[in-house]
Amino acid sequence: MSDQIKYVLDEENIPKSWYNLNADFPTPVPAVLHPGTHQPVGPSDLEPLFPMELILQEVATDRYIDIPAPVRDIFRMWRPSPLVRARRLEQALGTPAKIYYKYEGVSPAGSHKPNTAVPQAWYNKQAGIKKLSTETGAGQWGSSLAFAGSLFDLDVLVFQVRVSFDQKPYRRALMETYGARCIASPSTETDSGRAILAQNPDSPGSLGIAISEAVEVAAKNPDIKYALGSVLNHVMLHQTIIGQEAIAQCEMAGDDPDVIIGCAGGGSNFAGLAFPFLGLQLRGGRSRRIIAVEPAACPTLTRGTYAYDFGDTAHLTPLVKMHTLGSTFIPPGFHAGGLRYHGMSGMVSHAYELGLIEARAYKQVGCFEAGVQFARTEGIVPAPESTHAVRCAIDEALRCKAEGKAETILFNLSGHGHFDMQAYINYFEGKLVDQDYDEADLETALAALPAVAA
Amino acid sequence: MSDQIKYVLDEENIPKSWYNLNADFPTPVPAVLHPGTHQPVGPSDLEPLFPMELILQEVATDRYIDIPAPVRDIFRMWRPSPLVRARRLEQALGTPAKIYYKYEGVSPAGSHKPNTAVPQAWYNKQAGIKKLSTETGAGQWGSSLAFAGSLFDLDVLVFQVRVSFDQKPYRRALMETYGARCIASPSTETDSGRAILAQNPDSPGSLGIAISEAVEVAAKNPDIKYALGSVLNHVMLHQTIIGQEAIAQCEMAGDDPDVIIGCAGGGSNFAGLAFPFLGLQLRGGRSRRIIAVEPAACPTLTRGTYAYDFGDTAHLTPLVKMHTLGSTFIPPGFHAGGLRYHGMSGMVSHAYELGLIEARAYKQVGCFEAGVQFARTEGIVPAPESTHAVRCAIDEALRCKAEGKAETILFNLSGHGHFDMQAYINYFEGKLVDQDYDEADLETALAALPAVAA
Numbered sequence: 001m002s003d004q005i006k007y008v009l010d011e012e013n014i015p016k017s018w019y020n021l022n023a024d025f026p027t028p029v030p031a032v033l034h035p036g037t038h039q040p041v042g043p044s045d046l047e048p049l050f051p052m053e054l055i056l057q058e059v060a061t062d063r064y065i066d067i068p069a070p071v072r073d074i075f076r077m078w079r080p081s082p083l084v085r086a087r088r089l090e091q092a093l094g095t096p097a098k099i100y101y102k103y104e105g106v107s108p109a110g111s112h113k114p115n116t117a118v119p120q121a122w123y124n125k126q127a128g129i130k131k132l133s134t135e136t137g138a139g140q141w142g143s144s145l146a147f148a149g150s151l152f153d154l155d156v157l158v159f160q161v162r163v164s165f166d167q168k169p170y171r172r173a174l175m176e177t178y179g180a181r182c183i184a185s186p187s188t189e190t191d192s193g194r195a196i197l198a199q200n201p202d203s204p205g206s207l208g209i210a211i212s213e214a215v216e217v218a219a220k221n222p223d224i225k226y227a228l229g230s231v232l233n234h235v236m237l238h239q240t241i242i243g244q245e246a247i248a249q250c251e252m253a254g255d256d257p258d259v260i261i262g263c264a265g266g267g268s269n270f271a272g273l274a275f276p277f278l279g280l281q282l283r284g285g286r287s288r289r290i291i292a293v294e295p296a297a298c299p300t301l302t303r304g305t306y307a308y309d310f311g312d313t314a315h316l317t318p319l320v321k322m323h324t325l326g327s328t329f330i331p332p333g334f335h336a337g338g339l340r341y342h343g344m345s346g347m348v349s350h351a352y353e354l355g356l357i358e359a360r361a362y363k364q365v366g367c368f369e370a371g372v373q374f375a376r377t378e379g380i381v382p383a384p385e386s387t388h389a390v391r392c393a394i395d396e397a398l399r400c401k402a403e404g405k406a407e408t409i410l411f412n413l414s415g416h417g418h419f420d421m422q423a424y425i426n427y428f429e430g431k432l433v434d435q436d437y438d439e440a441d442l443e444t445a446l447a448a449l450p451a452v453a454a
Numbered sequence: 455m456s457d458q459i460k461y462v463l464d465e466e467n468i469p470k471s472w473y474n475l476n477a478d479f480p481t482p483v484p485a486v487l488h489p490g491t492h493q494p495v496g497p498s499d500l501e502p503l504f505p506m507e508l509i510l511q512e513v514a515t516d517r518y519i520d521i522p523a524p525v526r527d528i529f530r531m532w533r534p535s536p537l538v539r540a541r542r543l544e545q546a547l548g549t550p551a552k553i554y555y556k557y558e559g560v561s562p563a564g565s566h567k568p569n570t571a572v573p574q575a576w577y578n579k580q581a582g583i584k585k586l587s588t589e590t591g592a593g594q595w596g597s598s599l600a601f602a603g604s605l606f607d608l609d610v611l612v613f614q615v616r617v618s619f620d621q622k623p624y625r626r627a628l629m630e631t632y633g634a635r636c637i638a639s640p641s642t643e644t645d646s647g648r649a650i651l652a653q654n655p656d657s658p659g660s661l662g663i664a665i666s667e668a669v670e671v672a673a674k675n676p677d678i679k680y681a682l683g684s685v686l687n688h689v690m691l692h693q694t695i696i697g698q699e700a701i702a703q704c705e706m707a708g709d710d711p712d713v714i715i716g717c718a719g720g721g722s723n724f725a726g727l728a729f730p731f732l733g734l735q736l737r738g739g740r741s742r743r744i745i746a747v748e749p750a751a752c753p754t755l756t757r758g759t760y761a762y763d764f765g766d767t768a769h770l771t772p773l774v775k776m777h778t779l780g781s782t783f784i785p786p787g788f789h790a791g792g793l794r795y796h797g798m799s800g801m802v803s804h805a806y807e808l809g810l811i812e813a814r815a816y817k818q819v820g821c822f823e824a825g826v827q828f829a830r831t832e833g834i835v836p837a838p839e840s841t842h843a844v845r846c847a848i849d850e851a852l853r854c855k856a857e858g859k860a861e862t863i864l865f866n867l868s869g870h871g872h873f874d875m876q877a878y879i880n881y882f883e884g885k886l887v888d889q890d891y892d893e894a895d896l897e898t899a900l901a902a903l904p905a906v907a908a
Contacts, residue, residue, distance in 0.1 A: 005530045008462055076459040077833055088605075106560070108833030110872070150830040151542075170624070170875035177829045177878050375631045376604040379531055379562030418564070418872035421624035424631050 005087060007249040009080035014072050019240040021275040021347060022233065023063035024282040029233070029350045030321040032058075033308060038452055041318050048219045049226040051127035054120065057234040063279075065237065071119045074151055078107045078114075079241065083249035088377040090397065097400035098255060099393055101413040102246045102273060103380070109174070111383065111415030112269045113144030113229055116238035120227045121148035127225075131155040133217040134227045135185065135210030137164055138337025139171030140383070140415060141229030146180030157224070159185035159193075159213045162205035164337060171419045185210040192216050192314040207341055208313030208327055215316045230266025231311060231320070231345050239272025242412065247276055250410070257288060257410035259396050263388035264292040264301065264359075265338045267345030269414035275347075278356055290357040291396075292348065293388040295367075297437050298331035300324065300344045301352055301359035308452040309343055319452060322349040325437075326445025332435040334364045335423035336384040342445070360392060363434035367391045368427040371417070383415035384423050459541060461703040463534035468526050473694040475729040475801060476687065477517035478736040483687070483804045484775040486512075487762060492906055495772050502673045503680040505581035508574065511688040517733075519691065525573045528605055532561045532568075533695065537703035542831040544851070551854035552709060553847055555867040556700045556727060557834070563628070565837065565869030566723045567598030567683055570692035574681045575602035581679075585609040587671040588681045589639065589664030591618055592791025593625030594837070594869060595683030600634030611678070613639035613647075613667045616659035618791060625873045639664040646670050646768040661795055662767030662781055669770045684720025685765060685774070685799050693726025696866065701730055704864070711742060711864035713850050717842040718746040718755065718813075719792045721799030723868035729801075732810055744811040745850075746802065747842040749821075751891050752785040754778065754798040755806055755813035762906040763797055773906060776803040779891075780899025786889040788818050789877035790838040796899070814846060817888035821845045822881040825871070837869035838877050 022029060031040035043055045050058070057065060067075075086099040104112035124132060132154055136142025142158040149156035158180050165172060165184040172182050185205045186193035192212035196203050203209070211228075218226035228235065250256060260277055262270030274290045281287050294301055300323050309324040311317035323344040325331075331340050344352075351357045364384075371387035373394065374380065382390055393411040400407050417424065426432050476483060485494035497509045504512075511519060521529075540553040558566035578586060586608055590596025596612040603610035612634050619626060619638040626636050639659045640647035646666035650657050657663070665682075672680035682689065704710060714731055716724030728744045735741050748755055754777050763778040765771035777798040779785075785794050798806075805811045818838075825841035827848065828834065836844055847865040854861050871878065880886050 003527075004465055006465060008464075010462075011458055011460060073457075108829075108835075147833055151833075169879060170872075173875040173879045173882070174835065174872075176882055177826055177835055177875075179830055372631055375562075376633055379601055379605075381562075381628065381631055418624075418628075419875075421627040421631075421873075425623060425627045428627070428630055 005085050007083040007252045009245060009248060011076045013248060014075050014079050015067065015241045015244040017064040017066050018237045019244060019276045019279055020060055020063055020065060020237055021279055022061050024279050025350065026354065029346050033319040033452065035310065035315060035317070035319055049215065051123045051129065051225060053123040053126070054234050057237055058232060068122060071122050074118045080245045081106050083246055083253065085253065086378050089374060092373065092377045093394065093397050093401065095397040095401040096404065096406040097397040098408045099397055100253070100255070100257065100408070100410045102242055102410070103413045104242065104269065105380065105413060105416035109140065109144040109147045110418060111140045111144065112239060112242060112272060113141050114147055115241055115272065116229065116235045116268065117144040117148035118151065119238050121145065121152050121154055124225050125152040125154060129225045131157065131224045132227045133157045133214040133224050134229070135159045135207060135214045137161045137207045137340060139164060139168055139175065139419065140338055142180065143171060143174045143178065144229065145227055146175040146178035149180060150178045156180040157217065158182045159187065159210040161185055161207060161210050162203065168419065174419065185213050187213060190216045206313065206330060211312035212314035212316055215312060219316065230268040231343060233347055235268050236271040236275065236345055236347050239268045240275050242272035243274060243276030246273060246410065255408045258407040259409045260288055260290045261389050261392045261409065261411035262292060263339060263385050263414065264294050264344065264348060265341050265385060267348035269412050271345060271348055273412040274357065278351065291392055292357055292359045293392045294359065294361050295334060295336055295339045295388065296361040296363045297334050297435055298325065298340050299361040300342065302361045305446055305449065306349060306353055307449050309449055311343060319450060320346045322346045323352065325442055326449055328448055329442060329445035331437055334435060335420065336364065336388065338385040339388065362388050362391050365432050365434050368424065368432060370394050380413065381417040382413060383417045384420050386414045389413065459539050461537040461706045463699060463702060465530045467702060468529050468533050469521065469695045469698040471518040471520050472691045473698060473730045473733055474514055474517055474519060474691055475733055476515050478733050479804065480808065483800050487773040487906065489764065489769060489771065489773055503669065505577045505583060505679060507577040507580070508688050511691055512686060522576060525576050528572045534699045535560050537700055537707065539707065540832050543828060546827065546831045547848065547851050547855065549851040549855040550858065550860040551851040552862045553851055554707070554711065554862070554864045556696055556864070557867045558696065558723065559834065559867060559870035563594065563598040563601045564872060565594045565598065566693060566696060566726060567595050568601055569695055569726065570683065570689045570722065571598040571602035572605065573692050575599065575606050575608055578679050579606040579608060583608070583679045585611065585678045586681045587611045587668040587678050588683070589613045589661060589668040591615045591661045591794060593618060593622055593629065593873065594792055596634065597625060597628045597632065598683065599681055600629040600632035603634060604632045610634040611671065612636045613641065613664040615639055615661060615664050616657065622873065628873065639667050641667060644670045660767065660784060665766035666768035666770055669766060673770065684722040685797060687801055689722050690725040690729065690799055690801050693722045694729050696726035697728060697730030700727060700864065709862045712861040713863045714742055714744045715843050715846045715863065715865035716746060717793060717839050717868060718748050718798065718802060719795050719839060721802035723866050725799060725802055727866040728811065732805065745846055746811055746813045747846045748813065748815050749788060749790055749793045749842065750815040750817045751788050751889055752779065752794050753815040754796065756815045759900055759903065760803060760807055761903050763903055765797060773904060774800045776800045777806065779896060780903055782902055783896060783899035785891055788889060789874065790818065790842065792839040793842065816842050816845050819886050819888050822878065822886060824848050834867065835871040836867060837871045838874050840868045843867065
């Protein structure tokens with residue numbers, strides 16, 4: 001059909017391996033450092049937290065890493081995800097551009113996060129682990145790990161940022177439906193949590209605090225490992241099935257994207273779509289514009305510093321060289337909970353430093369405006385995080401209109417917003433504002449970065 | 455792949471026509487009667503409410519009715535919907551049965567309802583109508599018509615049962631995201647609503663009251679037509695794309711269902727899956743067990759009377775011969791809002807009277823138990839309505855296990871439960887109980903059925 005909308009691959013076309021951009025970067029990503037010694041961490045340093053297979057993936061430089069058959073088997077529940085031509089949005093914009101989106105909201109948990117939750121759960125299961133701890137903010141990651149745990153009979157313990165725990169009971173209910181246990185963070189179950197509560201019994205929590213609690217629980221208990229839903233190399237690796245499928249689907253559609261867009265919090269959905277295309281380019285293929293979109297209120301790439309920093313508040317994690325706003329930075333309240341992290345994937349940061357990708361920061365009201373336009377044309381209500389990618393895709397399509405260019409735009413619609421409707425209610429009621437971060441707070445947080453010899 | 459999970463058809467395999475069981479029933483469905491004269495209604499009687507094309511479909515006896523190209527064009531946004539083999543559920547049950555489900559939750563509104571909302575909106579648009587009125591309880595139908603309205607630039611006015619309006623703000627937000635206007639019913643905008651409010655200013659509303667309000671608005675305003683999401687013949691007709699796709703997908707899978715299951719409120723998702731299979735049987739094909747599942751607290755088929763009754767509380771609608779609990783019957787509070795209607799599709803009722811289908815009533819706690827088991831094996835959290843079909847499919851699979859029979863079971867997973875998580879919260883907190891209807895109330899409601907000469 002010449003005017004096809006969905007490009008759907010058969011189950012056998014789920015990629016058989018993950019693509020590792022670390023094989024093709026012109027210079028290597030800086031090593032992760034031990035927080036005490038500032039020396040590169042070895043596998044044994046990470047063993048309290050992760051199973052060895054994931055640690056090896058974290059440092060791997062092989063271009064392709066096989067996806068275990070049982071993991072591919074699970075992926076068949078929702079993958080390959082569709083590539084969709086946004087014909088009705090194009091018509092509404094009157095643009096000569098073609099707009100495609102890769103839709104990751106078809107997963108059981110409603111986002112791209114199960115792409116890494118399932119293999120992480122599987123490698124832990126293979127290592128004999130019975131229980132995983134993790135943190136979640138808005139809940140996309142927590143519900144994805146809860147889903148993955150239910151598939152492999154793993155207990156999952158989720159430290160959920162208290163303000164989300166209280167304000168998003170439906171996302172918590174989803175985690176509990178999958179059998180996970182949710183704890184409001186800061187909690188009394190960890191030293192990290194108790195220390196925060198001693199200072200401020202009414203602490204609303206933060207992702208950095210919740211990470212500290214989840215890491216502490218794993219570090220102190222040999223039966224429990226930790227799982228992280230973004231930032232780390234193996235998470236970027238696992239998400240590359242998105243981009244690999246998209247490359248095959250763009251071929252089906254007979255189109256080749258000129259612009260590739262993803263929202264970026266820790267960087268995983270962006271990397272998942274972009275890295276396989278970037279790999280083609282680094283191996284001699286054509287160059288494309290690749291744009292990471294972040295919230296103006298937490299502008300890690302566009303305003304942060306490229307430096308070694310901790311991943312958490314209590315400074316229990318290794319040091320990663322990344323674009324960071326400082327581990328003590330607290331962004332103002334806004335609705336894209338998945339984009340509120342102070343740091344950025346080391347691999348995404350490295351790509352940015354090398355000039356391989358662009359970055360752009362958007363305020364939230366314009367993003368929700370784009371999300372509503374998308375819902376009214378394409379039918380899908382985007383997650384608040386994903387509205388950032390929608391906004392950028394619309395802006396690029398309008399640029400094409402102004403310039404009279406028929407470019408092809410591809411963006412990652414990383415999830416649906418069914419569990420985030422309060423944000424849309426606030427938008428319709430005019431209660432959403434474009435809060436900016438506090439410049440003085442940011443300066444303080446950046447001044448507090450750990451001193452690491454170059 | 456021999457162990458395939460999803461059976462997905464290409465967009466060109468979306469059915470080109472709807473299947474009309476009225477062409478194959480051995481005896482015709484009793485005529486719809488005018489509420490005043492008790493004579494069969496003619497097209498002109500229905501003209502204040504519906505565009506002529508839908509009225510003609512309501513009385514059509516053609517076996518196939520073409521789906522307009524622009525409607526099929528919209529369907530390509532999410533159709534064909536997948537047929538999924540529930541392999542992990544089968545394994546968890548240890549059954550020799552094969553379990554398949556047709557998943558209608560992939561639509562933008564999350565249920566099967568857009569299958570009829572889109573053609574209804576389109577036929578109204580073709581007739582020059584600018585505005586549609588409707589009612590909704592839990593909100594599946596209201597959000598589907600809101601979605602369809604957004605596609606064709608139609609204003610949509612939704613009278614939402616007040617208790618749902620207050621308790622389900624996220625579903626309302628979805629309707630508003632699609633651009634619809636929601637009004638809590640009973641409202642002060644109609645005579646029907648004002649009459650109820652005069653008696654009881656705190657009325658929680660009911661579907662019957664909301665229908666009265668939506669019908670009144672359309673009847674009194676030539677620019678507004680009414681749209682109904684179930685019960686009527688043309689709605690059953692539109693939903694038959696589900697079963698037609700399922701027949702093709704079962705062929706792909708190399709299986710032929712022995713048991714076909716759907717939950718039934720007004721009957722549309724059940725009919726959508728079942729009627730095309732029933733048509734094969736009536737034209738000489740093999741017979742299958744076809745089971746309609748309803749809530750024990752609103753047991754229209756299993757406890758209601760087969761009689762002429764009104765569709766609404768204020769008695770503004772025509773009289774339909776159907777299984778009914780009486781238009782004044784109010785079921786006890788339970789969570790499957792879409793199954794709380796007092797009546798049942800005339801076509802489904804007729805099939806039941808002819809012994810072509812079975813009916814079964816389930817209590818809600820066991821349904822949610824089934825829903826949670828489904829979520830933990832198949833990943834998808836079912837809508838409360840759909841958990842009734844899941845419960846029945848599990849029970850049939852366990853019967854197969856007990857009897858050592860490798861039957862093939864097919865059920866309709868009519869929607870996801872993302873907007874119904876409060877029901878799951880209540881279930882986990884042990885707050886759900888198996889409320890029964892009040893037998894005396896039911897007797898009173900049945901005694902009040904309109905007297906219609908045979």
